[in-house]
Amino acid sequence: MRKSEIIMLGIIILSFAIGIYYYPQMPEKVASHWNAQGQVNGYMSKFWGLFLMPIISVGMLLLFIFIPRIDPLKSNIQQFRKYFDGFVVLIMVFLFYIYLLTLFWNSGYIFNMTTFLSPALAILFYYTGILIENAKRNWFIGIRTPWTMSSDKVWDKTHKIGGKLFKIAGVVAISAIFFESLAIFIIVVPVILISIYIVVYSYFEYQKI
Numbered sequence: 001m002r003k004s005e006i007i008m009l010g011i012i013i014l015s016f017a018i019g020i021y022y023y024p025q026m027p028e029k030v031a032s033h034w035n036a037q038g039q040v041n042g043y044m045s046k047f048w049g050l051f052l053m054p055i056i057s058v059g060m061l062l063l064f065i066f067i068p069r070i071d072p073l074k075s076n077i078q079q080f081r082k083y084f085d086g087f088v089v090l091i092m093v094f095l096f097y098i099y100l101l102t103l104f105w106n107s108g109y110i111f112n113m114t115t116f117l118s119p120a121l122a123i124l125f126y127y128t129g130i131l132i133e134n135a136k137r138n139w140f141i142g143i144r145t146p147w148t149m150s151s152d153k154v155w156d157k158t159h160k161i162g163g164k165l166f167k168i169a170g171v172v173a174i175s176a177i178f179f180e181s182l183a184i185f186i187i188v189v190p191v192i193l194i195s196i197y198i199v200v201y202s203y204f205e206y207q208k209i
Contacts, residue, residue, distance in 0.1 A: 004085035008061050008092045015054035015099055022103055023050055030106045036184040038112035040105075049106070053099040057092060064088040067140045076136035083134045084141060090127050094120055114183045118176040121187055126170030133163030145199055147206035154209065158202040165194045 001009070023046065030049030033042025044052070068077045068084065077084060097120050101113060135142040137155045142148070143162050148155040169190040176183035 002085065004089050005061070005065060007089050008057075008064070011092050011096050012054055012057045012061060015057060015096060016051070018099075018103065019050040019054060022107075023047075026050060026106055030102070032102065034113040036114065038114035038180065038183070049102070053095060053102070057095050060088075060091065060095070064091075071138050071140055073136075073138040076138050077141065079136045080131070080134040083131045087127060087131045090124060094124055112180055112183075114187075115177055115180055118183055118187060119174055122170045122173035122176075124170070125173055125191065126167050129163040129166030129168075129170060131163075132159050132166055135159055143198055143202065145202045147202040151206060151209060154202055154205045157205050158198055161201060162194070162198040165198065166191075169194055 026046045026049065028046050029043045030046055031040040031042070032044040032049050032052075033040070035041045043049075068074055068081065071077055098117070101116055105111070105113070132142055137149065137152055139149075142155075143158050145158075148158050172190050173187045176186040179186060
C-alpha cells in the first residue's frame with residue numbers, strides 16, 4: 001500500500017474506534033445536519049450518526065485506490081501522483097474533522113458549525129487549486145469538459161487559471177470566520193462562479209485552436 005493509503009486507513013480505523021467508544025454516551029437521536037446559519041435542522045439515529053461518516057470514508061478510500069488504476073490515462077496521473085496523494089489524505093482528514101465536530105456538538109458543546117468549517121474548507125479549496133494546477137489530462141481528476149478532454153493545450157491552460165482561482169477561493173473562504181451570517185455565501189458563491197467561468201473559459205480556448 002502507498003503511504004497515503006495507509007494514512008487514510010489509519011484515520012478510518014480511528015473513526016470507527018471513536019464511534020464505538022462514544023456510542024453508549026450519545027442520545028438516541030443525534031444532530032446530523034446544520035443550516036446556512038450553522039444551526040441544527042436535521043437528526044438521525046445514533047448508529048448512523050456515529051458510523052455513517054466512517055462508512056463513507058471507507059467508500060472514499062476504495063474510490064481513491066481504484067481511480068489511478070482504472071483510468072485509461074493512468075500514466076498521466078502518475079505525473080502528478082504526489083499532489084493527488086496529498087489531496088486524498090486531505091479529503092480524509094476533512095471528513096474526520098467534520099466527524100469530530102459532530103461528536104463534540106452531540107456531546108454538549110454548542111458552536112456555529114459553519115464558522116468552524118470555514119478554515120477547513122479554505123484549506124481544502126486552496127489545495128484543490130494546487131492539485132488542479134498540476135493535474136495532467138485524465139478521466140477522473142480535474143476540470144473535465146468536452147474541450148479540456150479534447151486537447152492537452154486547452155487542458156493545461158484551463159487548469160492553470162482554474163488552479164489560481166481555486167486558491168483565491170480558499171483565501172476568501174477563511175474570511176467567513178468573521179462574518180457568521182454571510183459565511184455560507186462567502187464560501188459557496190466564489191466556487192460556483194469559478195466553476196462556471198472555467199467551463200466557459202475552456203470552451204473559448206478550444207475555439208481558438
